[in-house]
Amino acid sequence: MVTLAEGGADLFIPKVYDIVWSLIILIIVALFFYKFFLPKFQSVFDERAEKIKGGMAKAEQAQKDADEMKKEFEAKLAEARIDASQKRDNANAEAARIIAEARSRAATEAAQITENANRSIEAMKQKALVEVKAQINQDAVRLAAGILQRDLTDAAVQQDMIDKQIDGMASADQGK
Amino acid sequence: MIGSFGIGAVTLAEAQMEKPSVQDFLPPEILFQGTPFAINRIIFVRILATIIMLLVLGITAARAKVVPSRWQSAVEWLIDFVKNSIVYQVMGEVRGKRYVPMITTVFLSLLVFNLCGEVPGFNIAASATITLPLVFAMWCFCQYWIAGIREKGIGKFLKDEMFPAGVPWPVYILLAPIQLLELLIIRPFSLTIRLFANMVSGHLILALCLSATQYFLITLHNWMITFGVITFAASMFMYLFEILVACLQAYIFAILTTAYINMSYPELD
Numbered sequence: 001m002v003t004l005a006e007g008g009a010d011l012f013i014p015k016v017y018d019i020v021w022s023l024i025i026l027i028i029v030a031l032f033f034y035k036f037f038l039p040k041f042q043s044v045f046d047e048r049a050e051k052i053k054g055g056m057a058k059a060e061q062a063q064k065d066a067d068e069m070k071k072e073f074e075a076k077l078a079e080a081r082i083d084a085s086q087k088r089d090n091a092n093a094e095a096a097r098i099i100a101e102a103r104s105r106a107a108t109e110a111a112q113i114t115e116n117a118n119r120s121i122e123a124m125k126q127k128a129l130v131e132v133k134a135q136i137n138q139d140a141v142r143l144a145a146g147i148l149q150r151d152l153t154d155a156a157v158q159q160d161m162i163d164k165q166i167d168g169m170a171s172a173d174q175g176k
Numbered sequence: 177m178i179g180s181f182g183i184g185a186v187t188l189a190e191a192q193m194e195k196p197s198v199q200d201f202l203p204p205e206i207l208f209q210g211t212p213f214a215i216n217r218i219i220f221v222r223i224l225a226t227i228i229m230l231l232v233l234g235i236t237a238a239r240a241k242v243v244p245s246r247w248q249s250a251v252e253w254l255i256d257f258v259k260n261s262i263v264y265q266v267m268g269e270v271r272g273k274r275y276v277p278m279i280t281t282v283f284l285s286l287l288v289f290n291l292c293g294e295v296p297g298f299n300i301a302a303s304a305t306i307t308l309p310l311v312f313a314m315w316c317f318c319q320y321w322i323a324g325i326r327e328k329g330i331g332k333f334l335k336d337e338m339f340p341a342g343v344p345w346p347v348y349i350l351l352a353p354i355q356l357l358e359l360l361i362i363r364p365f366s367l368t369i370r371l372f373a374n375m376v377s378g379h380l381i382l383a384l385c386l387s388a389t390q391y392f393l394i395t396l397h398n399w400m401i402t403f404g405v406i407t408f409a410a411s412m413f414m415y416l417f418e419i420l421v422a423c424l425q426a427y428i429f430a431i432l433t434t435a436y437i438n439m440s441y442p443e444l445d
């Protein structure tokens with residue numbers, strides 16, 4: 001019982017070697033944490049923070065670049081739209097002009113053709129009339145010749161008949 | 177007759193349960209006996225634990241990368257825990273920055289030393305002597321005094337500690353010595369005793385459970401085996417509980433150290 005009590009009391013009395021080893025270990029451990037462990041991790045934390053910061057700056061720059069590119073793209077797109085619209089308008093105008101020209105040319109050509117056709121018809125008509133007149137004349141002459149029993153195609157006969165007519169007309173006038 | 181009595185005595189002796197005692201914390205010196213560098217079992221465990229801790233943490237720190245591995249993340253979590261959940265929470269960032277290395281040293285060292293009691297082969301906490309907690313507590317109180325004297329000057333520091341404001345002056349006759357006693361002895365010893373007693377009691381209870389298990393299950397090997405199962409279950413529970421106590425005591429020591437140092441600073445407006 002006494003031994004147990006003594007042992008219990010001994011528990012609370014620091015031994016010299018225990019103090020020495022505790023101090024040695026505390027100094028070593030403290031030096032390790034103060035001089036190596038924590039500075040090393042602090043540098044890793046700083047580097048990480050720097051990288052995150054750098055990454056964020058890069059991301060911001062990339063965002064800016066992307067925004068600028070988007071703006072450029074949108075400007076180009078708007079320009080292209082305007083250009084396309086202009087081209088479309090020009091094309092439409094050109095098409096309208098071509099159509100109008102074609103129409104005009106077609107109308108002119110049609111008029112020309114019509115006019116030519118009319119002229120041709122007229123010419124043919126005139127020709128036909130001349131031919132018909134000639135034919136009629138011939139037929140009339142032939143008929144008259146048949147009636148008069150004379151060859152009216154002979155110039156002397158024709159002259160003779162003309163003279164007789166003129167004489168007849170003159171005597172008629174005198175009788176009046 | 178004598179022979180049979182003798183055999184009976186031996187059997188009885190063999191059947192005795194080996195009980196843990198305070199002598200477990202006063203092991204004989206095994207190296208450098210009688211010198212200031214004598215080594216007993218607990219100090220041997222402490223030296224081994226220190227070497228292992230320095231190697232593991234040293235290699236981790238040396239190989240630390242910006243993109244951490246799982247183990248590095250765990251160590252970083254511990255550092256963050258000490259920094260944010262202990263130091264900055266109690267002292268604030270401005271005051272606390274100076275004490276992060278100290279509290280990290282205290283917390284991680286005590287954590288490793290306390291956990292040695294649960295490591296098979298070591299079987300005893302490296303902090304299970306009065307001296308180690310006392311040395312750590314003394315370091316804490318050196319910092320406490322240094323901070324107080326640096327911030328207030330020795331006169332004002334002692335005045336603030338011994339003569340708290342708002343107390344009628346006759347009370348100071350009683351209060352001033354008590355305050356001085358608290359400042360010099362009670363606070364460091366309360367830190368020391370709390371840690372030491374927890375390590376001792378934890379070891380005794382765990383060793384008792386395991387010893388009883390050995391006794392009931394193997395030595396007796398009869399109908400009392402049921403008790404062995406119960407004590408085995410109790411020892412498993414105590415083993416886990418002691419791991420919790422080891423972590424908790426390291427945390428309590430670290431947070432009290434931080435709180436005591438913070439008390440030496442002048443009150444913030």
